[in-house]
Amino acid sequence: MVNKTKNENASVEERILKAAEEEFLNKGFDGATTEAIARNAGVTHAMLHYYFRTKKNLFEKILNAKVDMLIKVIFGTFKSSGLPFRERITEAVKSHFDFIRKNPELPRFIINEFNSGSRRGILLDKKIWEIIPKLGEELQKAIDEESAKGVANRIDAINIIMDAVSLNIFPFLVLPFLKNIGAPFAEYEKDFLDMRREESIKVITGRLFNR
Amino acid sequence: MVNKTKNENASVEERILKAAEEEFLNKGFDGATTEAIARNAGVTHAMLHYYFRTKKNLFEKILNAKVDMLIKVIFGTFKSSGLPFRERITEAVKSHFDFIRKNPELPRFIINEFNSGSRRGILLDKKIWEIIPKLGEELQKAIDEESAKGVANRIDAINIIMDAVSLNIFPFLVLPFLKNIGAPFAEYEKDFLDMRREESIKVITGRLFNR
DNA sequence: ATATTGTTTAACCGTATTGTTAATACAAAC
DNA sequence: GTTTGTATTAACAATACGGTTAAACAATAT
Structure with missing residues (x-):
């Protein structure tokens, strides 16, 4: 009991x-x-x-939990089941964006605590670098298939992934900055984020399919 | 003397x-x-x-200098003289990327010190929000002209700017992370960055001109 | 030369912050 | 009910850090 x-x-x-x-x-x-x-x-x-x-101990617990989240979302990102390729991509970008929207401080946190200056946040290395290539290979295979059919462009999967992540995390990185300098659309946060999510999708699909 | x-x-x-x-x-x-x-x-x-x-004083000197750099580069970005539109865009993206390459810690620094928690880094607000719309308008005008000619797509300039900045700063934000997890291409830093610069250009021109 | 002004050093202060410890409360086990 | 292990508290220790001060020192002006 x-x-x-x-x-x-x-x-x-x-x-x-x-x-x-x-x-x-x-x-x-x-x-x-x-x-x-x-x-x-x-x-x-x-x-x-x-x-x-210790403080460091507690911190590492949090960091580990967050990295686990990250790994989970990377895993989850690309396995939208039986949809056609273009829709799978769209869904992946969308759900990645939505995940960050629910964890808006995560990108800054991760970026920061893995920066060269800090000697914390080592030790979970392996875990994550087992999974990114897996995603990369899976996406690459799909791209190759589609490009063989003449549907998609021939592109390195790693670039597509990085494009998507770049575009999806950026709004959350700059939002505080935009608010600070008093940018007008920062006030309409929801609209701004919706706009950027659409733009992410457009860019990625445009890059893969030329619209 | x-x-x-x-x-x-x-x-x-x-x-x-x-x-x-x-x-x-x-x-x-x-x-x-x-x-x-x-x-x-x-x-x-x-x-x-x-x-x-005081420490804060010293910090603000640095922050101010860095924001001035930022403003300068924003100004400089889009006035590549008499080139045709497509080349102007390409040059702008390129030179923006190269600027960050020379100041790789700048994006993280700016993002961090303007985040909500800190009450530092106020006071230069106005300066910067005078200039971004100026750039936005100039670019928008160019886009509208080109899209009227059927050369470029009709897009909000703000989205193009954000796309470019997203794509250009991201490699420098993740590089420490990639190094930390032992990603293979992080070792070939130069190649990696060259690759990402090319990708930025391709994405932006693709978005504007459908290749 | 001497006064004046500005620069540098070393020692110190106060406080914030991390971390410890000894004593105490408290629940379960016997 | 005594013992035992864990949870909690309050007070304290140690240190790191930002900042100050007073006195020594250097350069210049008069």
Whole structure:
């Protein structure tokens, strides 16, 4: 029987993790403080250390979770089942965009914590580089088939993937900047993002099929 | 006559600024320490405060300089003189990419320091939002002319600009990540970047002219 | 020469922040 | 009910960091 104490522990742990996630994603490792995390979790900051020992430890838990999300979404991206190629592409771009929309701080977080200056965030290397080539190969095969039929252009899959990711994450990277400089369309965030999602799709399909 | 003291001052100032630039660009405001900056500049950290009073002050000097660079490059981007439209676009994308290549940490720096959490980096707002619409209008006019002639597609200039910026900054954002996960082509950095530059051009021209 | 002004150093201060520890509460196990 | 292991608290320790100060030092002006 899972006893009450265990449950309460789990709940405290979760509250800390939740608070840590928000703090780290918004402020990065350096900007975050364990005190603020503890405060937002509603516990003393000694508790945080009791459960996670060090700030770095806690951070790595969050980072790992986020990288796992990333891996999952990469996996999920391209297996929209029996649709024709063009629709599969469209759906993949769309769902990738929507995923980021639900996790708008994720791109900045990942980009930041893997930058050369920080010596954190190592150790999950392998996992992710097993999967990207898999996606690449699958897409490449599809492209080759379609281009043999004269439907699609002959393009390196890796370029298509990078094009799509570039276009899809960019709006979320610049949004704070646009808001800061008072760009007009930044106020209509939803419209702006919808517009950019459409544009992503148009660019990718245009690149593959010349419209 | 500019005296020796003055020169030495300027030189110390410059050394601090140089060191600060590197530190801030690599580690961001929170990750940077005035002590490390001073050390890398070869001065005591009291000197840093003597010349720049506060960390924030010094940071804003760097940020301002970088935003000025940004403004300059935006201005310079689209006035490639008497070339035909398609070549002007190609040149603009190319030179934008090359600029970032010379300042590979710039995109991350700008994106980061304008994110919601920090209340730094205000004050240069106006400057920059005077110029982007100017570029937008100029490009829009050109697009409209060409599309009237049936040469180019009818597209919102803002989307073209964002497409280009997305595609051009992305390689520099992911490069550290790719290196970290041991992606094969990250080793051949030059080839990778050349490839992505070509792809940017192809995507943009493809979008505007259907190849 | 001396006063003046600006530069540099070394030592120090205050505070924020990470991390520890010792004591206590508390639930379950025997 | 005593023991045992875990959860929680409050107080404290250690350090890193931004910033200050006072005094030494150098350059220039008068």
